[in-house]
Amino acid sequence: MTRPAELTRRRALLAGAAWLAPAAWAQTQGCDKPLYLTFDTGHMEVAPWVAEVLARQQVKVTFFAANEPTKAGDGSLGTHWAPWWKARAAEGHEFASHTFDHVYWRADVPGEAARFRVRASAGPAAGQELTWTARQYCDEIARAAARISEITGKKPLPLFRAPGGKTSPRLLAAARACGWEHVGWAPAGFLGDELPSETASNEALLKKALRDIRSGDILLAHLGIWSRKDPWAPTVLEPLIAGLKAKGFCFRTLRDHPAYRDWIAEKK
Template sequence: MASGRSITRGARFRWASGLLAFALLAGAAPVQAQSCDKPLYLTFDTGHMEVAPLVADVLRQHGVKATFFAAHEPTRSGDGSLGEHWSAWWKARAAEGHEFASHTWDHVYWRADLPGEPARFKVRASAGEEAGRDRTWTAAQYCDEIARAARRLQQVTGKPPLPLFRAPGGKTSPKFLAATRACGWEHVGWSPAGFLGDELSSESVSNRELLDRALRDVRSGDILMAHLGIWSRKDPWAPAVLGPLVAGLKQRGFCFRTLREHPRYTAWIAEREAKK
């Protein structure tokens, strides 16, 4: 040997490991940053949370990062979806690299615009002490409601949430969207084919039909939406549909990104985060 000494297999392994560690420290691009020609943006809204651990298992198994929109909703176990019982679950998702955004604290629906200025809206919460009651709110009150869930998300995840929100039911108006944007919150809905159907009745639409429909109709750039448990669906959508759906979409050449990487929101997120 030219060097006059042998290099053992163990030494070669340590050398290769050292190079890998150096590359990571030097900022080598992670797998998630690789090129993505057919991106999809998988999002979840909160629900009864019973399937949340199973959803997390599927995402981890397939290496998929999602964006979670959270409200403090009633749950089958624990003290609500943003309560202490579920705080460890949220923290674990943050450690895995998922993103988070507000779904309002009490899951407050926009119901109607009201005449006059400043902007006022008829709203109705589906959670909390005022659940089921119509109320009149100013834009500032609704923005405070968005911010309350965002603050709790940062508390339980240790990670600043995105300056985005999703109105319950996706119900909005141009006046409402202008008002919430003016106070720093950009609304995110979902694509027509991105409605994954977990809110629909099991008796009317089976899991198999929902899976086939999504695999057939989803297109590049779509924002997909499902929930962390729907009370009314007897045959749970997750993880029965979620696993085959993610695998099937990947086989079709799709890849998954969070809303932080969505071209419609990247500039808005960067601008808002720079102001903090």
């Protein structure tokens, strides 16, 4: 017979586990309400705190990495941040390309051959308007993936995210022909960390996300936004994850996303 004190203790432990880590339970029982949390690079100042939250909450994410300017050290894929990326690989997170020099698609160039107007926000050509072939754009995606692999020892997913999510059907077709599938985000998955904190407070963004996010959504946040005065991460990240878990959501990486898992398996 179980003693009353022991029964009370077990009930408390179960209640605590259900609040703090329903995603962990879901992963053992099946994940009926999956979410796919993703992070793009940025100035990296909040990266150490983001990693702490993810580890504490036992959540795995997919990082889309570019070599962007940072507040400390060299670029986000430079030697200064290499140990941070390697540690995330050891924890089981996934990685994908965000283009090496954070290159924005600007427009398609008319003509039979696929060419694009682009502008990088990092690297030696930052701020310059350039015209690239499809091969040049594919090579840029591959540069970031190669650097991630070099740092972490882990092969990135055959996925990429165009900076700003800016693409065209022609660009997407060209990238896919080179072996790269594009990943955007759900409307409710735009977590708002790029918005001015003067008009989009952390409290308001948290409330909106908890209200609007639905099962299957891809969520987008960053490892630091230069323009936001009141940083979204890590302030909102932990209550958001805990709140979503309390609603029965669980977290997966894009390796398990139904729209991409077959593509990923084909490209092994």
